[in-house]
Amino acid sequence: MARILAVDDEESILDIIRIGLGKEGHQVSTVSDPRKVDMLHLDYFDLVLLDIMMPGMDGFELVRRLREATGVPIIFLTARTDQADVVRGLGLGADDYLTKPFHLDELRARVDAHLRREGRARSQVLTLGEFRFDMSAKELTCGDRAMNLTPTEYAICEFLAVNRGHVYSKEQIHREVSGLDPRGEAAAVATHIGNIRAKFQEVGMAPIHTRWGVGYLWV
Template structure:
């Protein structure tokens, strides 16, 4: 299980990293909110441990940005045992709240509880403009017209629409659709995008799949 620790206090961050590693987890440590947000956006984690009080980008802001893209369980750490703060964190999408100082045994117990819950149920139906994806039936229609896709094309379109408005890098796409590390000499992503556009975009009036220069691709309705 991979866990991301976002903690600006050096001793606490090192303590958590060492303890989680010795407990059999695979931790990464970010020393500030900006680095934590970047790592969470670029890699898959089963759980995020997030400190609230950080300079610059604090825990509230990091969580707000995370919840626009990810449903990864988040355990808040804070030195402030204030009911209003706890309610704020939960309202923003935190899954649990632990007040400093805490026992490492309690932290491990809460981590186990959060990981046992498993991922939230995936949406069965995705909609973007006149494009509709029935996830369970693997059925795609646009403007009422059925579109036949291969399994990889379906997985690619599903990924793009599920992250509507988000620029996904070629490395992210290759990792999640083909379960492979992206090689800059490999054009598998670009070829697949071209084939997908030929089926999903070109026969229709508006385009939904857009190139993001220097990054990759994004799916959204452009005004």
């Protein structure tokens, strides 16, 4: 499994990428506004998929910024086939490009090829204030204290922390964490979050907030 960041202003494209690569076991995080890409925690990801034509900040500028922060493979997804654009993108640090519309089989093949080529163990650590996620060991610490979380509790925390600031319903959390049909079991998420909050309270922290009638978010 790889952790993949997809940046595209077309939500339909992001849905295709998330579902298509998710079936291969990859964890896909999506961003529709390139200005909202978190440059401080790019080491979390193994590969980036990036559109060129986006409002606010185009893919050329974003890949330049990405290359200042990470060395992971970057694949352009673009409707622009002009050779000068391709050369410019590769010159700025992209590793490959795929022309829209693309077939999922080709996307999967390109992604797998770059992940195999990368072929190196990378430290997967996410630090948010006092919290430190060791995503290889699946451990969470707060300051010097290890949080005694169950695997499911850890998975919920990691998902919300990686997507911090975004609100997710119980159904969405259950689907993203377990990969199962959420019907009939999503209510258990509220119980897990209650247990997580009790453990966070022991260290005087409360990073998971509730948006009543909507869901939960890490702030």
